[in-house]
Amino acid sequence: MANQNKTPIIDALQSSNWNREIFQSLVDSGLDAVHVTVAYWHDCRETLSAIGKWQRWFRENDDLILQVKSVADIDAAITSNRTGIVLGFQNSSSIEDDLALVETFHTLGVRIMQLTYNNQSLVGTGYCEKNDSGLTIFGRNVVSEMNRLGMIVDVSHTSEKTCMEAIEYSERPIAITHANPRSFHDVGRNKSDDLLVELAQSGGMIGFSLYPLHLAGETDCSLESFCSMVARCAELIGVNHLGLGTDLCLGWGPEQLEYMRGGTWNDPDRSSDLPPARWPQYPRWFRKNEDLHNIANGLRRTGFVEDEVSMIMGSNWYGFFREGFESR
């Protein structure tokens, strides 16, 4: 794995309003790799501009961050005390209806793509919809192409049937980078036990979310309650399928939330199907990257042994990325 005997610390989802100060906080917190969101509702052209921004950030902040295209880049991040950045999409809107764009974006370094954000995409169904199309014809082509290239299929915001069909259809394990079990907090964005079992049986991973709307008690969720949920999940599907995907969103104003909820497709007069219209406050024990150690300590207190804590804090994701990013 990496040198220096350090086990990697990896966060499988952050969506901040990035700047040098936040990059510094990643390094200061000991994060070796973070999967970041490039696109929500972006079409191809908008995504190219968003990737362009990251190209500039990588160049201007190369003392703090570097782009991760394989786990060798995470090793390099560890060696050089920087944070590796995995570019990913929270939707399949970036590829529009063009199968060829999967490879185009892979060449640009995108390594993780959600099949859907909250709504129906051309590939499958998001959790806010009342009906679930499953994986569409185009969706099956897209999953096969991602399998070939080594781009990880992410179904964090995806509806149950589409998740299930993606697990079944994909020839490689898939990921829920950021969500929690519904048995912990019963909301549409979280995942059923049935789904988690299927995910793990096929070799998949779940990253536990700290986004308050995914937590029992939301902002008031205690660290103990969160870590007990992790322990129950370890019993259900095995500790080797667990990681973090904090969904930490720093520095955004209300416009970004409005965009994330409604894109350009929403009619403000008919918003009843949308996620809540507020930025919630994170629980007091996880409000910034520097709080990550609280989670590791909480896991220890819940009874996880040190090796298990390391697995959850990053080495499971490291192994999953090692295989998942390999092209075939």
Add this chain to the structure above:
Amino acid sequence: MANQNKTPIIDALQSSNWNREIFQSLVDSGLDAVHVTVAYWHDCRETLSAIGKWQRWFRENDDLILQVKSVADIDAAITSNRTGIVLGFQNSSSIEDDLALVETFHTLGVRIMQLTYNNQSLVGTGYCEKNDSGLTIFGRNVVSEMNRLGMIVDVSHTSEKTCMEAIEYSERPIAITHANPRSFHDVGRNKSDDLLVELAQSGGMIGFSLYPLHLAGETDCSLESFCSMVARCAELIGVNHLGLGTDLCLGWGPEQLEYMRGGTWNDPDRSSDLPPARWPQYPRWFRKNEDLHNIANGLRRTGFVEDEVSMIMGSNWYGFFREGFESR
């Protein structure tokens, strides 16, 4: 209605490789209005170019054709012995994920839009998919916007549940511009009796297709068999809901069929979900616009009285367009 005591002859769907010769054939055949396909898989930008082509055709062939934005333009076509052209989309891909583009295209004169072509769209599900999402969140916004503007909802290629939900959700009657009953020829592209009954009860219209794959016996379908189907449909839902939507496609080569089947989303190695890969031959009694009179004569021989023949040949569509194109 129109002057000269002529009842209008209207074809609710043609998708030819347009040129002056075909425009001349429309006029020679007495067609007063034809709904033509501007977009299949086109995104917004591609659609603007396709509309640009029509702008040029209207300008260069203004002795033969004119754009129909309301039925007053069909009246003008009748008066001046020309053919009115209604611009329409066979998919919702043109509006991408942007609700505002419905009005943009309406302003450009688009008066009919299918919610889906063969596949899942962001709005609903096409008939080739194995699962049916129904009308999506975005789809409900789109239908409401079309209702407001006076753009007719067309569900010709759309799956059963999405059709049903569109009928239910739309505040205005909707159309199947080109398809036949499954009771006549049981293929996915044709429509169930249940759906046709719902359609008619809400004031909707069906245009009967002459595309061979929609016909019992395909190319060998007899005029008598076709007209008997029309008669059965009149018994089922009433003659005032019936029209023609011939789906006449003239002048295309195999590349266009390949595009219509697979767009840019297809993987040629995984084509099993696609419609057949051949341009079929139309039945011998309807291979060109000039054969339209054969259908009128066939309907007479099947027992339709002259008023009913006029309704099916165009005056039903005329009335439906009159109301459907009105903005609210």
